[in-house]
Amino acid sequence: MQLTRWNPYHELEEMNDRLNRAFGRPVVRAETGKEMLTAPDWTPTVDIIENPEEYILKVEIPEVKKDDVKVSVDNGILRIQGERNQEKEEKGKKFHRVERLYGSFLRTFTMPENVEEGNVRAEFKDGVLNVRLMKSEKAKPKAIEVKVS
Numbered sequence: 001m002q003l004t005r006w007n008p009y010h011e012l013e014e015m016n017d018r019l020n021r022a023f024g025r026p027v028v029r030a031e032t033g034k035e036m037l038t039a040p041d042w043t044p045t046v047d048i049i050e051n052p053e054e055y056i057l058k059v060e061i062p063e064v065k066k067d068d069v070k071v072s073v074d075n076g077i078l079r080i081q082g083e084r085n086q087e088k089e090e091k092g093k094k095f096h097r098v099e100r101l102y103g104s105f106l107r108t109f110t111m112p113e114n115v116e117e118g119n120v121r122a123e124f125k126d127g128v129l130n131v132r133l134m135k136s137e138k139a140k141p142k143a144i145e146v147k148v149s
Contacts, residue, residue: 041103055133062127081106
């Protein structure tokens with residue numbers, strides 16, 4: 001019989017891992033001798049809208065520079081990542097409260113099968129990143145007239 005040391009936080013770690021997987025966040029775990037995965041510092045909110053021609057993702061990323069955002073597609077996965085930098089305290093300027101989150105972010109989405117990887121467009125305006133996933137022609141609904149006699 002082998003004894004195993006009881007870890008009172010084991011169940012909490014497992015629950016945290018399950019929640020991270022459910023929300024699409026990377027699982028963070030330090031392992032001896034291996035580099036630890038880093039979790040994003042914050043997660044921007046996203047609205048996903050569908051119309052007959054396309055899917056639109058609206059990502060709220062205020063005060064993020066266009067050059068600090070990267071949108072990529074690989075093997076059916078849409079990846080949006082970037083960074084929002086925190087203001088530095090300057091002489092004569094004192095922060096009394098800082099509630100907004102700063103640092104790196106990462107959001108990944110599995111693209112629908114009716115979207116081609118080469119048919120993705122992104123535009124950044126007024127702190128909102130709009131990513132457009134155009135549906136393929138064969139996936140768009142077509143009206144077919146049926147004559148009833």
